Structures are given as C-alpha cells and as structure tokens.
Amino acid sequence: MAEGSDDIQALIAQMARLPGLGPRSARRLVLHLIRKRSGQMIQLARLLENVAQGSRECLTCGNITDRDECAICADPARATGELCVVEDVADLWALERGRAFRGRYHVLGGTLSALDEIGPEDLGIPGLVDRIARDRVTEVILALNATVDGQTTAHYIAEALAGSGVAVTGLAQGVPIGGELDYLDDGTISAALRARRRL
C-alpha cells in the first residue's frame, strides 16, 4: 500500500478518471489537498455533495440549475424573442461569460451524428420547434460549433424551421480577436475574406 491508506488510494483512482487528469496529476492534487486538509478539502467535499444533490436540467432549456427552471428562463427581461441554440451547457456558459446575448437559450445536448446514430429526436429538435411556436420566438441564433457535425445540425434545424416565419441566423465566421493571419488555417482566412465588410 504505497499511497498512505485505502481511502487515499481510492481518492487518487477516482480523481485520475476525471477528464484532463491522470494518475500523476491526481496524486499531486490529493497530496496538495491533504497538506491543507483543515479547510479546503472538507469544503470541496461539501460543495461536491451539494452540487451532486442539488443540480438538475432546466425543464425549459436544458441549462444546469438548482431549480425546475433556470435563472435565465425565469427572468422576464430575457424574453426578447431571441433564442440561441447551443450544443452543450459549456457553450451556454461561454456565451453568458461574453455578456453579449440577452435572450434565452436552448441546449441540444449534442449534435446530429450518423456515425453515433444520434438523430433529431435524440436531440429534442421536435421539442425545439414546438417551443419556438409557443414562446413567440422571432429569431433563432444557431450558435453551434464550426465542426462538420455542428454545421450539419445547424443546417438540419434551419431546414426544419423554414416556413415557420422565424429568422434563423448563425454566428459570423472570421478572424478571431487578436488572431494573426499567419497562424490561422486556410478555411478561416477564406471565410473571413468572403464575409469582408466595408470599414
């Protein structure tokens, strides 16, 4: 039993299974926590337990929350008629950090994928179409990743909404802020060139 006690070994093994961590970083992390155990470790245990017991999906949009409806869906000021469709809760969080969007969200929970047999029903796309009619949405912004699967999904949703009267938009593609042309891929450069704008 090299690592102190059975509990310590089990903790390291659990930590090592988390994304981005491996056995070496898990050991380092656990040793760090043991050294400052008085405060940080107990607090971390409590928070993990609270979050594990308290969090669930917002019944309306799929965001993670500790109530039936998330803070964004519950906020009347965000009923702007704009609905931003994202792949994942992480994407919703990223957009919220940007503070540029004041409407509401819809989390798909994935992308269409023939390979993984994920179809429109698995992503709740029929439910999305219903929600758009019910909530008087005027614009659907497809903020999906610029990957093949993301763009296939965006295309499918745009088709499904054709004729429903809502405007369907996508994020602009171009040079990221602070980006250097020399380091950008050819696809991004040609997209930015095609979408050039008058200054």
Place this chain on the structure above:
Amino acid sequence: MAEGSDDIQALIAQMARLPGLGPRSARRLVLHLIRKRSGQMIQLARLLENVAQGSRECLTCGNITDRDECAICADPARATGELCVVEDVADLWALERGRAFRGRYHVLGGTLSALDEIGPEDLGIPGLVDRIARDRVTEVILALNATVDGQTTAHYIAEALAGSGVAVTGLAQGVPIGGELDYLDDGTISAALRARRRL
C-alpha cells in the same frame, strides 16, 4: 450567474485553485461530474471527507497515513537497518511504486534553503540524527532530488552523520532507462561517464 447556481460557481472556483487546474479545466471537470452525478460525484465527496478527516502524518517517519504509525513503520519486516531519506511524501510514494527498497523512510518535508530561511531545525534533521541512533540504522540512503537545494541538503546530512558509524549513500546518477543520449543534458552525460562501470 452564468454557471448554473452559487454552489456550482463555488465548486468551480475551489477546483480552479488546485495545482494543475485553472478556470477552464475546472469548468470542464465540474460539468463532467454533474453529467454523471448519480454515482461519481457523491463517491468523490465521501472519499474527500474520509481522507480529510482520517489522514495525518506518521509520528515516526512523516509519511501520510490514517493511523499514528504508517504501514511501513509498523511492519517489522522493514526493520532492515536501511533508512531512506526523502524530501517529500510524493518521493516516498514514487520509491514504493518502484518496489526496489524494503527498508524504512524519513520524510524531511523540504530542503535546506538559505533564500527561504529553511534551516536544519525546520526539517527535523536533529530528530533524524536521534532516530538513526535509536533505531539501529546501519545505512542512510539520501534519495534527494538532483537539484542544488536537494544536493546541499544531502551534503549537510552527510556531514552531520560523519563519525556516527552509519554508511551514508546517495542514488546513482546516470542515463535514465530508455534515455537517449542525444536528448540528455551535458551534466547527466558527464556524470554517467565518470561513474562508468565494467560490463
């Protein structure tokens, strides 16, 4: 409140303070845990609490354990007369994983450092000298890091033990297993050359 709930935000902030993690990897980790919350997260919380409440330093050697005396100090088979001095518990664990050493350990908890004002008393070196006499140690292996501070500390301990009758040894320096000469630093190559052996 972008990230779900106050507890989720607090959990991400706590995680982001751990060594090797930052805000981005902490968010990714917490989202991963929330998605599989049923099992993994509760288990992780329980383990953290057990380890936080159960672990302490071995009174004899400084290893981390859940008893007064660690499993190594409590094992009579390991009273070989060999005492391996390491800087840190992580180093002890690394040596135990190697399964090459069957004696006992002494964890210094750091290295001598004039800059950080860490002197022999802070590392318990007088206590180490006492322990060597009491436990009938015949060989002290200084398994300290091959850094300036590590080697200064090794030198100091070797001096302190001169005349006590115990053999003082250090780890061999040379080419690591699987190492390619072209990628090794000059210091390692010259050390390996000086310590060359007949095949």
